[in-house]
Amino acid sequence: MKKLFLVLTVVVFAASCSNPKATAPNAVVDLNQYSSGIQHVGIPTTNVQGTADFYAGLGFMEIGRFDVNGRDFSFMQLGNLVIEIIPKAETAMQSGAIDHICLDVKNIEELFDRLQKAGYKMLNESLVDFNVWENGTKLFFIEGPNKEKIEFCEIL
Numbered sequence: 001m002k003k004l005f006l007v008l009t010v011v012v013f014a015a016s017c018s019n020p021k022a023t024a025p026n027a028v029v030d031l032n033q034y035s036s037g038i039q040h041v042g043i044p045t046t047n048v049q050g051t052a053d054f055y056a057g058l059g060f061m062e063i064g065r066f067d068v069n070g071r072d073f074s075f076m077q078l079g080n081l082v083i084e085i086i087p088k089a090e091t092a093m094q095s096g097a098i099d100h101i102c103l104d105v106k107n108i109e110e111l112f113d114r115l116q117k118a119g120y121k122m123l124n125e126s127l128v129d130f131n132v133w134e135n136g137t138k139l140f141f142i143e144g145p146n147k148e149k150i151e152f153c154e155i156l
Helices: 004-018 048-055 108-119
Strands: 034-047 061-068 073-078 081-087 102-103 129-132 139-144 147-155
Touching: 034 048, 034 129, 034 147, 048 061, 048 073, 108 139, 129 147
Parallel strands: 034 081, 102 147
Antiparallel strands: 034 102, 061 073, 073 081, 129 139, 139 147
């Protein structure tokens, strides 16, 4: 009887945690033909220099510092992990407060069109030109089923 109660409790709990809006888009887009994997993880902060200093103390090296429309961005690298330190007026200041993950992609225009046509929730109406790195970047974001932001970025 205890096992039956436990099983029913788990089933009811799982059902109550499901998100009916978190449905898959109407088509699958295989990212293997567009992406080699993660490009960076975005971390919001109210103190870019303090955050850069923290990660430098862990062995990260600053590989880029950019002023974009008066906002100071820092990119820090440790091995194959790059973090983008994003200036924000306010941050969540709680566990789980990473802003986004970014995938390194090629053929970004084609990928944008495919994801849009497949029914993914696009957070940008069009590609964004972001004037960082030598030749700039093009990027866009989609929303995942848990409200996470996924950036797709092509360094030009």
